[in-house]
Amino acid sequence: MSNKMHIKMNVNGEEQEFLAEPRELLIHTLRERLDITGPHIGCETSHCGACTVTIDGKSVKSCTMFVAQANGKDVTTIEGLGGPDDLHVLQSAFKEHHGLQCGFCTPGMITRASKLLEENPNPTEEEVRFGMAGNICRCTGYQNIVKSILAAASELQAAKEAAE
Amino acid sequence: MKDEVTTREDRVEALGGMGCKRKRVEDARFTQGKGNYVDDLKLPGMLFGDFVRSPYAHARIKSINIDKAMAVDGVVAVLTAADLEPLGLHWMPTLAGDKQMVLADGKVLFQGQEVAYVVAKDRYAAADGVELVEVEYEELEVLTDPFAALESDVVLREDLQGDGNGLPDGAHGPRKHHNHIFYWEAGDKEATEQVLEEAEVVAEETVYYHRTHPCPLETCGCVASMDKVNGKLTLWGTFQAPHAIRTVVSLISGIEEHNIRVISPDIGGGFGNKVGAYPGYVCSVVASIVTGVPVKWIEDRMENLMTTAFARDYWMDGKISATKDGKITGLWCHTTADHGGFDACADPTKFPAGFMNICTGSYDIPVAYLGVDGVYTNKAPGGVSYRCSFRVTEAVYFIERMIEVLAIKLNMDASELRKINFIKKEQFPYKAALGWEYDSGDYHTAWDKAMKAVDYDGLRAEQAQRVEDFKAGKTRKLMGIGLTHFTEIVGAGPVKNCDILGLGMFDSCEIRIHPTGSAIARLGTISQGQGHATTFAQILATEIGLPADSITIEEGDTDTAPYGLGTYGSRSTPVAGAATAMAGRKIRAKAQMIAAYLLEVHDDDVEFDVDRFVVKGAREKFKTMKEIAFAAYNQAIPGIEPGLEAVSYYDPPNMTYPFGAYVCVMDIDVDTGVTDIRRFYALDDCGTRINPMIIEGQVHGGLTEALAVALGQEIAYDEMGNVKTGTLMDFFLPTAWEVPNYETDYTVTPSPHHPIGAKGVGESPHVGGVPCFSNAVNDAFRAFGLTHTHMPHDHWRIWKTANELGLHG
Numbered sequence: 022m023s024n025k026m027h028i029k030m031n032v033n034g035e036e037q038e039f040l041a042e043p044r045e046l047l048i049h050t051l052r053e054r055l056d057i058t059g060p061h062i063g064c065e066t067s068h069c070g071a072c073t074v075t076i077d078g079k080s081v082k083s084c085t086m087f088v089a090q091a092n093g094k095d096v097t098t099i100e101g102l103g104g105p106d107d108l109h110v111l112q113s114a115f116k117e118h119h120g121l122q123c124g125f126c127t128p129g130m131i132t133r134a135s136k137l138l139e140e141n142p143n144p145t146e147e148e149v150r151f152g153m154a155g156n157i158c159r160c161t162g163y164q165n166i167v168k169s170i171l172a173a174a175s176e177l178q179a180a181k182e183a184a185e
Numbered sequence: 186m187k188d189e190v191t192t193r194e195d196r197v198e199a200l201g202g203m204g205c206k207r208k209r210v211e212d213a214r215f216t217q218g219k220g221n222y223v224d225d226l227k228l229p230g231m232l233f234g235d236f237v238r239s240p241y242a243h244a245r246i247k248s249i250n251i252d253k254a255m256a257v258d259g260v261v262a263v264l265t266a267a268d269l270e271p272l273g274l275h276w277m278p279t280l281a282g283d284k285q286m287v288l289a290d291g292k293v294l295f296q297g298q299e300v301a302y303v304v305a306k307d308r309y310a311a312a313d314g315v316e317l318v319e320v321e322y323e324e325l326e327v328l329t330d331p332f333a334a335l336e337s338d339v340v341l342r343e344d345l346q347g348d349g350n351g352l353p354d355g356a357h358g359p360r361k362h363h364n365h366i367f368y369w370e371a372g373d374k375e376a377t378e379q380v381l382e383e384a385e386v387v388a389e390e391t392v393y394y395h396r397t398h399p400c401p402l403e404t405c406g407c408v409a410s411m412d413k414v415n416g417k418l419t420l421w422g423t424f425q426a427p428h429a430i431r432t433v434v435s436l437i438s439g440i441e442e443h444n445i446r447v448i449s450p451d452i453g454g455g456f457g458n459k460v461g462a463y464p465g466y467v468c469s470v471v472a473s474i475v476t477g478v479p480v481k482w483i484e485d486r487m488e489n490l491m492t493t494a495f496a497r498d499y500w501m502d503g504k505i506s507a508t509k510d511g512k513i514t515g516l517w518c519h520t521t522a523d524h525g526g527f528d529a530c531a532d533p534t535k536f537p538a539g540f541m542n543i544c545t546g547s548y549d550i551p552v553a554y555l556g557v558d559g560v561y562t563n564k565a566p567g568g569v570s571y572r573c574s575f576r577v578t579e580a581v582y583f584i585e586r587m588i589e590v591l592a593i594k595l596n597m598d599a600s601e602l603r604k605i606n607f608i609k610k611e612q613f614p615y616k617a618a619l620g621w622e623y624d625s626g627d628y629h630t631a632w633d634k635a636m637k638a639v640d641y642d643g644l645r646a647e648q649a650q651r652v653e654d655f656k657a658g659k660t661r662k663l664m665g666i667g668l669t670h671f672t673e674i675v676g677a678g679p680v681k682n683c684d685i686l687g688l689g690m691f692d693s694c695e696i697r698i699h700p701t702g703s704a705i706a707r708l709g710t711i712s713q714g715q716g717h718a719t720t721f722a723q724i725l726a727t728e729i730g731l732p733a734d735s736i737t738i739e740e741g742d743t744d745t746a747p748y749g750l751g752t753y754g755s756r757s758t759p760v761a762g763a764a765t766a767m768a769g770r771k772i773r774a775k776a777q778m779i780a781a782y783l784l785e786v787h788d789d790d791v792e793f794d795v796d797r798f799v800v801k802g803a804r805e806k807f808k809t810m811k812e813i814a815f816a817a818y819n820q821a822i823p824g825i826e827p828g829l830e831a832v833s834y835y836d837p838p839n840m841t842y843p844f845g846a847y848v849c850v851m852d853i854d855v856d857t858g859v860t861d862i863r864r865f866y867a868l869d870d871c872g873t874r875i876n877p878m879i880i881e882g883q884v885h886g887g888l889t890e891a892l893a894v895a896l897g898q899e900i901a902y903d904e905m906g907n908v909k910t911g912t913l914m915d916f917f918l919p920t921a922w923e924v925p926n927y928e929t930d931y932t933v934t935p936s937p938h939h940p941i942g943a944k945g946v947g948e949s950p951h952v953g954g955v956p957c958f959s960n961a962v963n964d965a966f967r968a969f970g971l972t973h974t975h976m977p978h979d980h981w982r983i984w985k986t987a988n989e990l991g992l993h994g
């Protein structure tokens with residue numbers, strides 16, 4: 022008897038349907054089943070944030086969510102934020118302000134930061150540091166990550182004002 | 186010609202060469218989730234390997250039963266030492282001249298040691314299989330304390346006891362006890378002890394540099410793929426030294442080196458963790474040979490922290506002598522080095538304690554002695570250089586603590602004491618008492634700049650006031666001022682005294698210029714976030730006059746890159762950077778001949794100018810490098826071979842010696858032990874600066890890793906040998922919330938022997954940062970009688986210090 026479950030989810034705008042063991046972790050579904058390798062694995066214990074994705078509008082660490090729990094949900098990963106032709110402001114800000122080195126934390130960082138800026142479009146430095154504290158970076162010392170996020174925030178604000 | 190209207194400055198700028206803040210070319214793929222890390226690799230039919238690990242720190246293995254595991258749906262094979270033995274692969278050589286079990290051979294020596302390797306269709310089936318392998322252990326007495334290990338009757342390494350006719354020598358000479366690994370010394374013991382005996386003042390302290398771990402965000406892993414048809418093995422992995430791994434794999438497997446291709450794809454941080462060869466690599470190769478399909482092995486975080494590559498664990502007994510007015514006269518250090526169950530330190534062969542003999546630091550110390558005893562215990566093997574050149578962070582921590590301890594003994598200001606003893610600018614090249622020849626430095630200038638930048642006198646006045654206020658009950662916070670002046674030794678190294686497994690520590694670069702004036706350069710190093718693709722192109726742009734944006738840098742594929750010893754110990758810029766410049770100069774030399782031919786003048790009548798060769802005295806006559814590149818491929822030039830390529834293998838004449846002056850200002854709440862870093866000023870002198878943006882990023886990162894180590898990060902064991910810090914819950918990695926903003930500054934004292942004068946920077950902030958944070962904590966309590974307290978200074982330990990000093994009333 023198969024203990025597999027019928028799963029449906031929307032990932033980066035595409036409907037996905039498959040059978041999976043309910044114990045499968047969402048990060049493995051994304052990386053190994055769907056070949057979406059932007060989100061990474063740094064700890065599998067919810068500490069590092071390398072696996073951060075957005076699910077139904079909330080930042081989620083996909084290493085500690087079973088695929089069964091993501092059934093029927095909308096999932097966005099770094100790949101869904103922007104690509105070569107439509108870079109997300111954060112993606113260019115991280116490059117501009119040297120907000121990354123090895124790049125391993127970067128997809129999770131940017132995915133989390135994109136939510137942070139939706140929750141709080143005009144954050145102070147302190148709010149950025151607090152709001153990003155679930156994402157660990159071993160390379161940058163965070164200074165330039167914070168700078169990148171603040172720069173992206175002002176850019177988004179300026180664009181918003183111009184549009185109004 | 187339109188070129189004539191552009192100014193020289195425009196042309197320099199267009200190159201994007203050395204000194205400019207070029208944006209990183211790596212970032213596009215990383216920010217879009219398109220990096221290519223080893224765990225992203227998926228090959229047809231690929232299997233997944235996972236380890237059964239020992240729950241005990243010291244135990245005999247009575248039996249292993251794999252039947253139930255083999256019955257799991259999806260499990261393909263289970264390897265034990267018995268399977269590896271016929272291939273001679275149940276043990277493997279370590280980088281330190283010792284050997285290490287690949288899979289437990291009769292016993293285990295540390296918790297988490299690899300016992301069996303389960304190969305399955307996916308990682309879930311592999312994990313299920315691991316659960317069901319039945320191992321019967323007989324527990325043995327555990328030794329976690331190196332001093333106790335040297336006294337104990339318990340024999341850890343039965344394989345090293347000989348045939349009863351005395352203890353056989355180790356890789357580094359005679360051993361004095363069955364748990365002893367080596368004794369190594371530098372300097373003049375007798376003369377130093379004589380000086381100490383007669384000294385006016387002697388300060389003594391035991392300085393413990395605790396065990397920790399590099400913990401890059403990406404753990405170690407590999408994919409091994411044996412193509413039985415062609416007899417070729419491809420090994421992708423998180424390797425900081427891909428060529429060395431290829432040679433090691435060839436030596437231990439017997440597969441000819443040309444049939445092995447090692448590829449380091451993008452690496453998610455290394456910091457020393459990814460230099461060594463681990464059982465996971467060997468087992469994956471064997472599993473792929475056995476099964477005929479690719480096998481992937483990726484460590485989880487717990488395995489990473491518990492088994493691969495610890496760092497430090499040095500007990501350093503120190504004595505430092507001086508005259509009454511503060512001139513240092515001698516330094517003595519004896520270190521007991523806990524290496525765990527196998528000596529798997531990543532050090533050049535002749536240096537079992539790395540470059541610990543840089544421990545005279547930035548000071549002119551006439552006589553010194555260093556002795557190091559290596560000891561086996563029931564802890565994980567390793568001893569890697571976590572973001573430092575071989576054992577340099579230990580050395581710098583030791584001397585920078587000893588200076589503070591001496592300042593207390595002399596009742597002297599710690600900045601003043603440093604200034605009295607700095608090696609003077611005119612003393613360079615400076616021959617240190619423990620053997621090294623420092624290439625260049627200007628310590629006083631850097632120090633004065635730092636003291637001025639932070640208003641040192643003002644800080645001390647504020648601190649004195651704070652002590653008054655504290656005593657008067659007006660505040661519960663103390664203020665610490667941490668000072669550090671470090672001198673590193675990096676860029677290993679000259680082949681005459683530096684090798685790893687007999688491989689000289691040179692590095693290499695090969696350049697091919699394409700007909701249309703773009704280029705590809707391949708190096709023997711591998712970036713793990715340092716931005717090589719960006720900076721090496723900048724070096725080349727300046728050397729060969731083609732825009733950095735037109736130069737592709739490729740590393741990490743042993744089939745295409747020239748042989749090199751890899752990236753660690755801040756050696757990429759000093760060694761491979763030099764190779765790059767030298768290869769560039771070979772290109773330029775040939776280009777000069779081509780230009781002269783095209784301009785119809787003698788070779789000596791043209792000279793290089795930014796991006797072209799001009800005719801001396803007639804600068805309007807020139808050929809750009811782009812034009813020369815094309816000519817190299819389309820003209821038959823008498824006496825010159827077609828094409829424009831060069832390769833250089835660079836054997837550095839000396840190490841480089843970056844230095845820096847750091848100041849940390851910290852508030853400490855004596856009731857909670859909580860530290861608040863108010864200010865951190867870091868002045869680095871790494872010689873010529875290739876890309877200031879990247880240097881600054883390296884400094885931020887290194888300081889943050891230093892903060893972690895100094896203020897809480899450790900690998901701790903209980904007396905049963907259980908790892909108490911096996912997850913990120915207990916192992917401290919600072920987040921954005923705990924980390925301050927850093928102020929960076931610099932001076933430039935080029936290395937006189939390096940082709941572009943660069944010294945390397947990646948590790949300086951870590952090496953200098955650790956003592957600086959620690960000195961700040963110690964300094965906060967100096968007014969209350971504290972001389973020294975051990976790292977890591979977590980809140981609990983600081984609270985305890987305050988309590989022991991009677992500050993809790």
Ligand code: FES
Pocket residue numbers: 061062063064065066067068069070071072073082083084085
């Ligand atoms: S891998 Fe999910 S939080 Fe670390």
Ligand code: FES
Pocket residue numbers: 120121122123124125126127157158159160161402453454714
């Ligand atoms: S850039 Fe390496 S972990 Fe953040």
